[in-house]
Amino acid sequence: MFQYTCLNPIAAVGLDNLTEDYKQTEDFAQADAVLVRSAAMHDMELSDKLCAVARAGAGVNNIPLDKCAENGIVVFNTPGANANGVKELLISGMLLAARDIVGGIDWVKANADDENISKSMEKAKKNFAGSEIKGKKLGVIGLGAIGVLVANAANRLGMDVYGVDPFLSVKNALTLSRDITVCKSYDELYKTCDYITVHVPYMPETKGLLNKEAFDQMKDGVVVLNFARDLLVNDDDMKAALESGKVAKYVTDFPNPAVVKMPNVIATPHLGASTEESEDNCAIMAVEEIRDFMENGNIRNSVNYPACDAGVCETKGRITVAHKNIPNMLTQFTTVFSSEGINIAHMTNKSRGDYSYCIFDIDSDSTEAFAQKLSAIDGVLKVRIIK
Numbered sequence: 406m407f408q409y410t411c412l413n414p415i416a417a418v419g420l421d422n423l424t425e426d427y428k429q430t431e432d433f434a435q436a437d438a439v440l441v442r443s444a445a446m447h448d449m450e451l452s453d454k455l456c457a458v459a460r461a462g463a464g465v466n467n468i469p470l471d472k473c474a475e476n477g478i479v480v481f482n483t484p485g486a487n488a489n490g491v492k493e494l495l496i497s498g499m500l501l502a503a504r505d506i507v508g509g510i511d512w513v514k515a516n517a518d519d520e521n522i523s524k525s526m527e528k529a530k531k532n533f534a535g536s537e538i539k540g541k542k543l544g545v546i547g548l549g550a551i552g553v554l555v556a557n558a559a560n561r562l563g564m565d566v567y568g569v570d571p572f573l574s575v576k577n578a579l580t581l582s583r584d585i586t587v588c589k590s591y592d593e594l595y596k597t598c599d600y601i602t603v604h605v606p607y608m609p610e611t612k613g614l615l616n617k618e619a620f621d622q623m624k625d626g627v628v629v630l631n632f633a634r635d636l637l638v639n640d641d642d643m644k645a646a647l648e649s650g651k652v653a654k655y656v657t658d659f660p661n662p663a664v665v666k667m668p669n670v671i672a673t674p675h676l677g678a679s680t681e682e683s684e685d686n687c688a689i690m691a692v693e694e695i696r697d698f699m700e701n702g703n704i705r706n707s708v709n710y711p712a713c714d715a716g717v718c719e720t721k722g723r724i725t726v727a728h729k730n731i732p733n734m735l736t737q738f739t740t741v742f743s744s745e746g747i748n749i750a751h752m753t754n755k756s757r758g759d760y761s762y763c764i765f766d767i768d769s770d771s772t773e774a775f776a777q778k779l780s781a782i783d784g785v786l787k788v789r790i791i792k
């Protein structure tokens with residue numbers, strides 16, 4: 406029996422896939438697995454029992470990835486599961502910036518009691534006129550799951566699209582329309598584009614990516630869109646750019662107390678992934694990842710451990726070991742196995758950065774006493790008996 410807890414509401418269509426082997430608990434300390442969206446986990450105490458955290462979504466900056474890895478806790482996310490939801494909101498963000506749709510709607514509400522509204526609006530509408538996005542240049546920073554969808558959709562709407570991503574994956578490059586220009590540098594994108602949208606993860610390396618230096622290179626009157634994370638933009642520099650007119654409009658899904666008071670800001674309350682479809686996709690994928698990990702020990706879509714898949718165990722026993730990626734670990738493991746007279750039928754070991762993960766399929770039953778011998782090895786972070 407596994408216990409799990411949800412730190413945010415997770416769509417039922419995903420949770421329904423948890424069998425009777427899973428019991429929900431409200432007690433974080435009792436959970437073997439956690440499902441989470443944006444709840445802040447950095448200050449939470451991690452119990453020895455906790456094995457897995459699944460982020461039903463993309464961004465993992467709310468989760469202490471290194472602290473989890475150090476405790477042998479595997480963190481997953483759900484790549485691409487909410488990308489279409491964000492893409493659609495982003496396209497609406499560009500349209501909201503291109504035409505004063507918000508001003509127009511506000512005007513209609515303010516004139517709700519006007520008996521002659523159909524006449525007076527014909528005079529008022531010139532105040533809310535705008536431009537079209539067709540033929541304009543869009544710059545996409547970060548060509549991942551969302552960035553590629555945004556680039557391709559904007560291209561289909563007749564925009565001239567440029568992208569930049571120093572770590573562009575082969576899969577994403579192949580999905581990108583051939584009409585899109587992949588820039589070698591940010592500068593090239595900044596100086597060319599009328600609209601610039603950012604779709605990169607928030608990490609120390611991307612903090613304040615859009616700052617004065619970046620704005621200075623952009624065209625006067627550029628529209629900046631941020632549907633990724635607020636700290637990707639330097640607020641003070643954005644304020645100055647909006648006040649000077651360098652940035653004509655800032656469209657963001659991440660308002661904060663500073664941003665909401667700035668002029669020409671169009672803000673939504675972190676709605677990118679809040680669609681039925683995205684919530685369902687994320688929940689289904691997160692639950693699949695948790696189940697494969699808890700029941701088989703397999704790792705898919707982890708953000709702090711390597712992918713490791715040994716399928717379903719067909720031998721008598723399976724033991725998994727999360728450990729430091731340092732020399733001599735495997736020799737020590739196999740020494741323990743041989744001293745106990747246990748035959749390893751199949752073994753998979755994968756590494757990623759400072760951490761490694763091993764799946765041993767053995768021809769004997771796994772015992773607690775044996776697992777403890779493995780746990781006692783220096784550099785071992787967590788040992789689990791799967792079978």
Ligand SMILES: NC(=O)c1ccc[n+]([C@@H]2O[C@H](COP(=O)([O-])OP(=O)(O)OC[C@H]3O[C@@H](n4cnc5c(N)ncnc54)[C@H](O)[C@@H]3O)[C@@H](O)[C@H]2O)c1
Pocket residue numbers: 462463464465484485487488491546547548549550551552569570571572573574577604605606607610611632633634658675676677678679
């Ligand atoms: N508004 C929302 O509700 C919402 C929903 C989903 C995701 N997000 C945010 O959007 C981000 C991106 O999501 P995704 O699903 O596309 O993730 P992803 O991992 O598929 O794509 C991120 C891309 O950014 C690239 N990248 C990393 N550092 C970069 C840099 N310095 N410059 C340029 N590119 C860089 C990566 O190579 C990758 O291709 C998430 O991390 C999250 O913060 C927001």
Ligand SMILES: O=C(O)[C@H](O)COP(=O)(O)O
Pocket residue numbers: 442443461462463464465487675677678679
């Ligand atoms: O990173 C993400 O996936 C988004 O920001 C969505 O966050 P949410 O699941 O809290 O809506």
